[in-house]
Amino acid sequence: MPLFGKSSTFSENPEVREVEKIVAKEGRADQKNLDHAIKDLSHADKAHNKSxxxxxxxxxxxDKAVANENKAARAVDKAVHHHETAIADEQNAGKVIETTKQHQERLKQDLEQRKENVEGLRQLKETNDQAREERLADLHGREAAAVEARSNYSPGDRANSVGSVGAAGKPSPTATSAEGAVDTAGPTATGAGGATERGRSA
Structure with missing residues (x-):
């Protein structure tokens, strides 16, 4: 006869049969409780594993969040460094621009001074060139006058001049003028003309 299961072979003794029923009922209850406990344990184990x-x-x-935070922190540090570097580069560029502008201004002033100097030298050269041309023109004029005076005078004129002096006691105006032109014809045409006038007045 099973201990806790159902059986049609109960004792013929009513008292024993009653006890057997009670024991069987208690066994079934315990088994049911055990089954529930096992089921609950299984659920709890699954929940534990899930947890x-x-x-x-x-x-x-x-860990991933920490890694991302560290990565973000490094990115922030890098960005801050880049930002600071950009600020420093901007400041340096501003200084370079200012220095370049100052240098450009100095070069501009130097250029203006050199232009003024060149213009002054050009004007001075033009003035000196004009003065030199005038000197050369004057020199060439005097030379031409002297050549012309010499070309107009001949040995016969000098002989006539001497004869006139011997005959009359004083030179003729023509001879004196020619002789004076020869004697006084120098570096200037004005000098030649002046000598002629002096010969005539004598």
Whole structure:
């Protein structure tokens, strides 16, 4: 006869049969409780395993978040460094521009001074060139006058001049003029003309 199961072979003794029923009922109740407990344990084990997995996932998520935060922090540091570098480059560029402008201004002033100097030298050269041309023209004029005076005078004129002096006691105006032109014909045409006038007045 089974201990806790149903059986049609109960004792013929009513008292024993009643006890057997009670014992069987208690056994079934205990089995039911055990089954529920086992089922609950299985559920609890699954929940525990699930919680462990969730905790592991949370740990992974935390590690990933920490890694992302560190990466972001490095990116921020790098960005800050780049920003500071950009600011420094901007300031240096501003200084370079200012220095370049100052240098450009100095070069501009120097250029203006050189232009003024060149213009002054050009004007001076033009003035000197004009003065030199006038000197050369005057020199060439005097030379031409002297050549002309010499070309107009001949040895016969000098003989006539001497004869006139011997005959009359004083030179004729023509002879004196020619002789004076020869004697006084020098570097200037004005000098030749002046000598002629002096010969005539004598």
């Amino acid at each position: 462990i997995k969730a905790a592991e996932n949370a740990a992974h998520a935390l």
